[in-house]
Amino acid sequence: MSAIDALLERSRARLDRVGPEQARAEAAAGALLVDTRPAAYRRAEGVVPGAVVIERNVLEWRLDPTSPDRIAEAGDPGRRIIVFCNEGYASSLAAAQLRDLGLTRATDLIGGFRAWAAAGLPTEPAPPGDDPA
Secondary structure: OOHHHHHHHHHHHOOOOEOHHHHHHHHHOOOEEEEOOOHHHHHHHOEOOOOEEOOHHHHHHHHOOOOOOOOHHHOOOOOOEEEEOOOOOHHHHHHHHHHHOOOOOEEEEOOHHHHHHHOOOOOEOOOOOOOOO
8 A cells, every 4th residue: 555545544644534416405404515626626517505615735725714714704713614626536645634723523525526516416616816715
């Protein structure tokens, strides 16, 4: 097993990962959906309505409740956060990192955006000037 595969396995063992339907239900109940995909993927494939866009390179700063650079939605360390990428690999690593910051309910979407779209859940085109938080 490669080192990255081992890291991914250890990261996922710490998470209670969710599928698309569960992610949708949790978002309806107040969970924060976070899209970490690069702008090029969002423009090509669309976005999940209501998801907050935070590209991976600034994720921890924007979601850490103690960070002066956090987004408004990140004030509660107990809030459920569901991170997604394109296919559910990078998001597993990101969610584990968020847990290390004390966001104990952070997790990721199994299969990422593509699983969400394949499940027939709502998507829409990326808005013009799709600027991340």
